[in-house]
Amino acid sequence: MVENPGEPLADDIGTITGITDAELAGQSFDEELLAHELSDVDALVAFNAKFDGPHMQRRFTGLRHPWICARLDYDWRAAGYEGRSQSALLTEFGLFYKAHRAAIDAWALAVLISMPAPDGRTIAAHLVDRGRALECRIAANAAPFSVKDDLKARHYRWNARERVWSIDVRQNDVGGEIEALKAIHPAIRPSLSDIDWFNRHAG
Incomplete structure (x- = not known):
């Protein structure tokens, strides 16, 4: 199942996928079929x-x-x-x-x-x-650049859009993780948000 994007494919897309503009001409996704297949x-x-x-x-x-x-x-x-x-x-x-x-x-x-x-x-x-686990996302706000390796060592990931290091942990691990952040640098201001499988990988 393919769909015409409404504009010519970039050369690199054609090279990577092998898809051609001719193959896409007049094609579109069947949204009703998709909804039916995903209904359960x-x-x-x-x-x-x-x-x-x-x-x-x-x-x-x-x-x-x-x-x-x-x-x-x-x-x-x-x-x-x-x-x-x-x-x-x-x-x-x-x-x-x-x-x-x-x-x-x-x-x-x-x-x-x-x-x-x-x-x-x-x-x-x-x-x-x-996926089903309820977790807490801890953001290491105001973390100095000098501690990035310490955060990476604790498996924090860099969020380029929000420009902050964060980690998802189980609810009962939140206290220990906040203490670890304090030990890394006193300037870090942790913030917490609840995470489930609806928002864990939201764009």
Whole structure:
């Protein structure tokens, strides 16, 4: 399923995907079919939900599902995997595919998350657990540039839009994390916001 974007494809898009303007001519997504297929779906999974989720919601304004991120909602490194891209992770399971076509990428993601984690459960099961978890996002407001490595070491991520380092933690870990921020630098002013799978990866 493809759709004409209403303008010629950029050269690099054609090179990466192999899609041509001729292939897209007169094509559009069937929104009624999509709504029907997703009518009994609890959540959507993308490898990079922070990009794909807002992009999908801009195109399909009726899409109100929560999003799970296969890249961030499972701790691949702690589980012993070194890959950071979807294709690299699949190679660690001995699987290879030709990336950058939506249908193939989606199929590959389904295969990836169906794989067993070291504890025997599927990666998908771990993703759902994390997705459903209620957490707290702690923003390290006013953190000096000099402590960025300390924050990264504690797994804080930089939010370029809001220009702040933040981390999502379980509710019962909030107090300890705030104490850790105070120890890193007294100028840091933590702020808290509740996080669930509807807003965890919002754009």
